[in-house]
Every structure is written in structure tokens, then in C-alpha cells.
Amino acid sequence: xADIALKSSGRTALREPTAWGRLKTNNNWLSxxxxxxxxxxxxxxxxxxxGLGVWLSFTDAKIGRxxxxxxxxxxEWLWDDSIFWLSVFNTLLxxxxxxxxxxxxxxxxxxxxNENLPFKAIxxxxxxxxxxxxxxxxxxxxxxxxxxxxxxxxWTLRHLGLISSNVDFLGDVWNARWSVIFANxxxxxxxxxxxxxxxxxxxxxxxxxxxxxxGASAWQRFRYITYPLLTPIIAxxxxxxxxFTFTDFQLIWVLTRGGPVNxxxxxxxxxxxxxxxxxxxxxxxxxxxxxxxxxxxxILISWFGLQRRKWQQGESND
Amino acid sequence: MTYxxxxxxxxxxxxxxxxxxxxxxxxxxxxxxxxxxSQWKPEKGAQLSILRWKxxxxxxxxxxxxxxxxxTKATGVKITIARESYEDVQPKASVAANTGAGPDLFxxxxxxxxxxxxxxxxxxxxxxxxxxxxxxxxxTAVTYGKGTGNKWIAxxxxxxxxxxxxxxxxxxxxxxxxxxxxxxxxxAYAKAMKAQGTPGGMALGHAxxxxxxxxxxxxxxxGGNVVDKSDKVIISSPETEKALxxxxxxxxxxxxxxxxxxxxxxxxxxxxxxxHWTNNGISIYVAAQNDASKKQIAEDMDHALYPVGPVxxxxxxxxxxxxxxxxxxKYPQTCKALMAYMLEADQFNKWLTxxxxxxxxxxxxxxxxxxxTADKKTTPFRDVAKRTLTAGGLGSVGExxxxxxxxxxxxxxxxxxCTGREDPKGxxxxxDRQLRRIYR
Numbered sequence: 001x002a003d004i005a006l007k008s009s010g011r012t013a014l015r016e017p018t019a020w021g022r023l024k025t026n027n028n029w030l031s032x033x034x035x036x037x038x039x040x041x042x043x044x045x046x047x048x049x050x051g052l053g054v055w056l057s058f059t060d061a062k063i064g065r066x067x068x069x070x071x072x073x074x075x076e077w078l079w080d081d082s083i084f085w086l087s088v089f090n091t092l093l094x095x096x097x098x099x100x101x102x103x104x105x106x107x108x109x110x111x112x113x114n115e116n117l118p119f120k121a122i123x124x125x126x127x128x129x130x131x132x133x134x135x136x137x138x139x140x141x142x143x144x145x146x147x148x149x150x151x152x153x154x155w156t157l158r159h160l161g162l163i164s165s166n167v168d169f170l171g172d173v174w175n176a177r178w179s180v181i182f183a184n185x186x187x188x189x190x191x192x193x194x195x196x197x198x199x200x201x202x203x204x205x206x207x208x209x210x211x212x213x214x215g216a217s218a219w220q221r222f223r224y225i226t227y228p229l230l231t232p233i234i235a236x237x238x239x240x241x242x243x244f245t246f247t248d249f250q251l252i253w254v255l256t257r258g259g260p261v262n263x264x265x266x267x268x269x270x271x272x273x274x275x276x277x278x279x280x281x282x283x284x285x286x287x288x289x290x291x292x293x294x295x296x297x298x299i300l301i302s303w304f305g306l307q308r309r310k311w312q313q314g315e316s317n318d
Numbered sequence: 319m320t321y322x323x324x325x326x327x328x329x330x331x332x333x334x335x336x337x338x339x340x341x342x343x344x345x346x347x348x349x350x351x352x353x354x355x356s357q358w359k360p361e362k363g364a365q366l367s368i369l370r371w372k373x374x375x376x377x378x379x380x381x382x383x384x385x386x387x388x389x390t391k392a393t394g395v396k397i398t399i400a401r402e403s404y405e406d407v408q409p410k411a412s413v414a415a416n417t418g419a420g421p422d423l424f425x426x427x428x429x430x431x432x433x434x435x436x437x438x439x440x441x442x443x444x445x446x447x448x449x450x451x452x453x454x455x456x457x458t459a460v461t462y463g464k465g466t467g468n469k470w471i472a473x474x475x476x477x478x479x480x481x482x483x484x485x486x487x488x489x490x491x492x493x494x495x496x497x498x499x500x501x502x503x504x505x506a507y508a509k510a511m512k513a514q515g516t517p518g519g520m521a522l523g524h525a526x527x528x529x530x531x532x533x534x535x536x537x538x539x540x541g542g543n544v545v546d547k548s549d550k551v552i553i554s555s556p557e558t559e560k561a562l563x564x565x566x567x568x569x570x571x572x573x574x575x576x577x578x579x580x581x582x583x584x585x586x587x588x589x590x591x592x593x594h595w596t597n598n599g600i601s602i603y604v605a606a607q608n609d610a611s612k613k614q615i616a617e618d619m620d621h622a623l624y625p626v627g628p629v630x631x632x633x634x635x636x637x638x639x640x641x642x643x644x645x646x647x648k649y650p651q652t653c654k655a656l657m658a659y660m661l662e663a664d665q666f667n668k669w670l671t672x673x674x675x676x677x678x679x680x681x682x683x684x685x686x687x688x689x690x691t692a693d694k695k696t697t698p699f700r701d702v703a704k705r706t707l708t709a710g711g712l713g714s715v716g717e718x719x720x721x722x723x724x725x726x727x728x729x730x731x732x733x734x735x736c737t738g739r740e741d742p743k744g745x746x747x748x749x750d751r752q753l754r755r756i757y758r
Contacts, residue, residue: 062412062433062717063408063409063412063413065412065416065434066416077755077758080751081751081752081755082748082751083730083748083752146578147583147586148573148574148575148576148578148579148583148587149573149575149583149586149587149590149592149593150586150587150590150592165574166574166575168574168575168577168578169578170523170575170577170578171523171574171575171576171577171578171579171737172577172737173737173739176578256523256524256578257523257524257580258524259522259523259524259577259578259580259733260522260523260577260578260733260737261577261730261733261734261737261739262730273724273725273726274725276409277405277408277724277725278720278721278722278724278725278756279408279409279412279433279717279720279721279724280721280756283755
């Protein structure tokens with residue numbers, strides 16, 4: 001037996017490995033196969049729909065029937081469509097204001113919850129509630145809160161004698177905008193707070209101890225320890241938060257359907273209204289596609305702006 | 319046991335007033351006899367699936383299910399019913415038409431069959447049969463029902479009327495014992511109602527039903543039009559401007575907040591006693607009757623036709639529900655048999671009664687259905703099919719008209735002027751631009 005084994009091993013050592021043999025033991029070749037399922041999944045469910053959406057925006061497709069290629073005609077119509085530009089403005093306003101406030105409130109809550117509070121676990125769970133409730137349900141709750149006739153807020157203020165007539169939450173252009181932004185903030189804060197809290201807990205207490213011994217104030221401890229160590233997670237959280245807010249749909253759809261007079265019409269809702277409700281798939285796709293540059297810009301700003309420090313990628317600082 | 323011959327059947331059929339005469343076993347016999355004598359014989363082993371809009375009046379849906387059941391008992395054809403909200407019927411039907419698979423029948427909204435006329439089964443024989451037997455179709459039903467080449471592509475089953483709902487006592491107090499019949503009187507009415515602290519209001523948010531119903535009425539009442547006969551956009555006109563100015567004057571006498579109203583807001587506000595007039599289907603009245611605590615509202619309210627504007631004729635806009643069978647169905651004869659069966663007097667009368675005024679027939683003979691006279695408050699809804707104009711106004715009822723309505727172009731134009739965001743000229747310009755995009 002040992003004889004045979006020796007013989008065979010001697011023979012293979014002498015022979016030139018075949019191309020197939022080399023390929024079989026090639027790690028890169030093997031990894032391609034391991035990546036294939038994931039790649040197929042991504043291509044099928046992400047790249048293909050995205051590509052199809054972009055393609056549709058160059059056609060005059062209607063729901064239920066394919067369209068002809070019409071070049072950039074849809075975009076030309078959008079270019080001087082005042083409602084489209086209004087939706088762009090609304091989306092940017094909605095995203096900027098809501099994301100900034102969500103970040104500020106979320107960070108504050110995270111710092112608060114990171115302290116040693118009584119009933120800490122319960123408090124943390126409570127903070128998550130707005131995030132757990134399905135969007136449509138919370139939107140319906142807000143729908144009643146903002147109702148022009150039956151609003152609890154108006155009712156309370158009226159009974160306190162502070163106002164004489166109901167607040168027109170969703171009927172006035174700016175009231176409607178602030179109202180939907182508020183509802184979005186209410187829903188989005190827990191995500192920011194809990195994720196930042198997770199980040200805070202990874203900061204080693206010994207750093208704070210050392211800083212305290214050096215006589216650092218609370219603000220200095222935040223500024224020079226907490227904030228720098230938290231930047232990677234802030235980058236991730238804010239990227240997600242901006243993306244979610246930018247593409248928000250359910251909340252607006254339930255509350256206002258983009259009204260009054262398109263004052264709360266976001267690009268996502270306008271795209272849905274034109275593509276699905278009005279059946280003009282090509283135009284809706286063009287509006288969706290027009291969101292991509294904004295989203296890419298948001299991602300790039302978060303990643304390159306907040307993650308510019310090389311040490312975060314394991315290299316030394318400049 | 320009652321025995322039906324074909325002769326008695328025909329007699330029973332023509333006398334539409336024979337509503338509800340047949341029940342239980344007698345009905346089953348009738349249905350079986352009908353199935354035997356019907357010119358459309360279900361294919362062997364046939365089964366059907368039908369997708370309909372989701373009901374607003376529960377008793378209407380119950381009657382619909384009972385109707386389908388009786389068809390199954392009479393013919394042995396199993397029917398599966400699916401329901402979708404108003405807005406979702408159209409996308410589903412379009413996709414089914416395009417892919418050639420899905421429910422055999424769709425019961426949808428106004429211009430649905432015109433989105434894919436070539437995919438709809440030719441049902442001219444059914445339409446002719448029903449038209450002859452039941453006093454003819456109302457003209458708008460013919461417009462909606464017929465595709466190109468004089469071919470019926472759908473059966474216009476019924477309309478859902480959208481009329482004015484108002485409180486009796488408050489109106490009387492404001493000096494209107496009868497509801498106004500002209501636009502001038504109507505404005506005076508709105509002012510008087512507001513002045514005495516019992517205002518009304520109509521939706522100006524993206525309310526696809528109530529919002530579109532009243533703004534199209536207003537536009538047409540003053541002679542404005544979205545497009546002309548050849549689908550050329552003609553929104554930009556002095557008539558449109560007049561309509562907008564009138565709407566603004568009306569709006570100033572509304573309860574605050576109507577710019578945010580979706581379809582259900584006015585129902586809530588009317589039932590909550592916050593508003594004293596609005597435009598709606600019969601659903602407010604039905605809800606008030608069903609709720610013991612709202613009985614008093616049901617007693618103190620009534621319905622009225624929309625006032626007539628300077629054009630001098632009714633310009634109402636009611637919602638048609640056409641029923642279409644798809645060409646891909648394996649059982650075209652069964653589809654036709656069901657369509658005819660649904661609109662036969664013995665079935666349709668009961669269904670109409672159960673809908674309590676929510677549905678209005680398109681076949682003239684059903685004017686005599688007792689639902690329209692048993693309760694005088696439903697009577698105005700009897701005539702909506704005869705008074706309505708069609709989607710697209712002067713133009714075609716097809717895809718573009720549907721898109722313009724779904725995209726709220728006219729509604730937003732009115733809302734922009736009423737809320738003061740745009741002057742009439744500016745709002746017309748925006749709408750004109752949007753309409754050119756849709757009608758390009």
C-alpha cells in the first residue's frame with residue numbers, strides 16, 4: 001500500500017499540472033462560484049429592476065402594454081413641468097429638515113439612554129415604539145391628529161382658549177409641509193437613536209476615565225472622544241436615514257396624497273401617481289430615475305464626507 | 319310550486335316592477351328555467367373568476383354574492399369573487415389584458431375597457447338583448463360601453479351617483495326650503511349657510527371620487543372643457559376662468575380645511591355635524607341610517623341634484639361601473655350568460671334595492687324599481703345615469719381622459735385658485751401644460 005502511495009505521489013510531482021487542474025485549485029476560480037448565488041440574486045432583484053426602470057423612462061410605456069423607445073422625450077416634458085420641480089423642492093426640503101432634526105434628536109436621545117438611568121431597558125424599548133408600529137398605522141393616527149374638523153390638537157387648544165378656530169394642518173401649504181415632516185421625524189427618530197446608542201456602547205469607558213483624569217469637561221469628552229469614535233456609525237445611520245426619507249411614500253400617501261395643490265407631493269408619490277394611478281409608466285419611471293442622482297449624491301457625501309479619515313479603514317491618520 | 323314557462327318568464331322580465339317577487343325555491347326554479355332558455359349556454363366544466371371594486375355599502379355586496387350564488391346553483395358554474403380598492407382595479411386589469419392571464423371578468427371604473435378595447439370580449443349580443451328587453455340604454459352608457467366600430471366591449475352595469483347632501487333644518491333656517499337649482503342660487507345658499515354658522519364644503523384634496531365630481535361639474539357648468547371632440551386641449555378659455563372664479567367664491571364659504579380633504583373627510587364631518595352640506599354618494603345617508611346615534615341626521619338630511627350653470631343643462635359627473643370579459647377567457651359563453659343574468663329584472667332589481675341608492679341603473683326600465691320611490695330621499699339618485707357627462711367631456715372616454723382624471727389635473731387647477739396659490743390664469747396655464755403632456 002505504502003508502495004503505491006509513494007509511486008503515485010512521485011508521478012504527479014513530475015507531471016506538468018493541466019490547465020483544468022490548476023483551475024480546480026485556483027482560489028479565485030472557486031470564489032467566483034461561491035459569489036455566483038449572491039450575484040445572481042443581486043442582478044435579478046436589484047440590478048435588473050433598476051435597469052428596467054431606467055429603460056422604461058425612455059419609452060412611452062403604459063401600464064399593461066410595452067412602449068416604444070422615445071429617447072429623452074419624457075425628460076424634456078419633465079424639464080419644464082412646474083409640478084415636477086415643485087416635487088423636487090418638496091423632496092429636498094422634506095429630506096433635509098427631517099434628516100437634520102432626526103439626527104439631532106436621535107443623538108440626544110442616544111446620549112441620554114447611554115447614561116445610567118433607572119428602568120433603562122424599558123426606556124429603550126419605549127423609544128423604539130414609533131419604529132415598530134407599521135407606517136400605515138401610524139400614518140392613520142396622524143391623519144386623525146391632523147384632521148381639519150376632529151383634530152385632538154385643535155380641540156385641546158380650543159378648549160384651552162388659545163385658538164378660536166381649528167388649525168388647518170393639512171389644508172394650508174406650509175402647515176401641511178411641516179405636519180408631514182413632523183410625522184416623519186416621529187417615525188424616524190428611534191432608528192437613529194437606537195443605532196447611535198449601539199455605537200456609543202462600543203466606546204471604551206477607559207477613554208472617558210483617562211479624559212476625566214486629564215480634567216476634560218463633559219463637552220470636551222463628547223467633542224474629542226464620543227464624536228470622532230461615532231463618525232463611522234453616524235455615516236451609516238445618516239446615509240440610511242436620508243435614503244429612507246428621500247424615498248418616503250406611505251406616510252405622504254395616507255396623509256395627503258401629495259395635496260393640497262401638490263404642496264406635499266414628493267418625487268416618489270408623484271412617480272406613483274403618474275405611473276400607476278394614471279397609467280403612464282414611462283413618465284413615472286422618468287421621475288423615479290430622476291431621483292437616482294440625488295440619492296447617489298447623498299450617499300457620496302455621507303461616505304466621503306464623514307469617512308475621510310484613513311484610520312477608520314485601518315490606516316494611520318494623515 | 320310555481321311553474322314557469324318561457325312566456326311567463328318573458329312577461330316577468332319585462333315587468334321590472336316584479337322586484338323581489340321570487341324568493342327561495344321559486345327563485346332557484348326561475349334561475350334554472352332562465353339558464354335553460356338563455357341563448358348563452360355555459361361551456362362544459364366552466365368556472366369563472368371576477369374581480370370587482372371593493373364595496374362601500376355592505377348590503378350591496380351581500381346581494382352581489384347572493385346573485386353569484388344563484389347563478390352557480392342554476393348553471394353549476396363556480397364563480398370566484400375577488401375585491402380590490404377602486405384604484406387598484408385598473409392596474410390589475412391592464413396587466414391581465416397585457417399578459418393574457420387573470421380573472422375572466424373585471425368590474426371596474428368608467429373608461430377601463432377603453433384602455434385595451436381589443437382585449438375585451440365583444441358583448442354586443444348581450445348589450446342588444448338587454449337593451450331591447452329593458453327599455454334601452456341611457457346615452458352615456460352607450461358611449462362607455464361601445465368601442466370602435468359600433469361594437470360593445472363592456473356592459474355598463476350601473477353608475478354610482480354623486481349628488482349634494484344637505485341638512486334640512488339648517489337650510490330652511492337659511493331661507494332655502496328647496497335646494498338651489500342654479501349656480502347663482504347655490505352660491506347664495508353657501509353664503510347664507512356660512513353666515514348662520516352651518517357651513518358646508520366639498521373636497522379639494524386629492525379625493526378621486528368627491529373631488530373630481532364637483533370640480534368637473536363646475537368646469538362644465540360654465541362651459542369650460544378639457545378637450546374638444548377631437549381630443550385637442552381647450553382648457554385655456556374664458557369659460558374655464560369663470561368656473562374658477564365661481565369656485566373660489568364658493569370656497570370662501572366652505573368650512574376651513576377642505577383643501578386637505580380626501581374622499582372620506584366629508585363623510586366624517588357631515589356625520590359629526592361639523593358640516594351641513596357637501597357632495598357625496600348615498601353612503602352618508604346609509605351610514606346615518608345604520609347608526610342608531612345618527613338617526614336624527616338621517617331624518618334631517620336629503621339629497622339634491624347639482625345646480626345647473628350658465629350652459630343651461632345638467633353637467634354632473636358620476637362614476638360608471640362597466641363589466642367586461644376578457645378575450646383570453648376559456649369560457650366566453652359563460653361570461654355572457656353571467657352578464658345577461660346579472661341584469662335580468664329578477665336579479666338586478668333585488669341588487670339595486672340592496673344597494674339602497676348607491677348604484678343607479680343604466681337600463682331605462684329600472685326607473686320603476688321601488689328603491690327609488692320607497693324612500694323619497696333616494697329619488698334624486700334615480701336620474702344620475704341620464705344626467706351625467708362622460709369622462710373626457712366632449713372628447714373620447716379612453717386612456718387619456720382616464721389619465722387626466724387620475725392625475726388630478728382639473729382638481730389641482732381648482733384647488734390652486736381656491737386656496738389662492740395661483741390666479742385663474744396661472745392655474746389654467748399649469749393645467750394646460752399638464753393636459754398637453756397627457757394628450758400628446
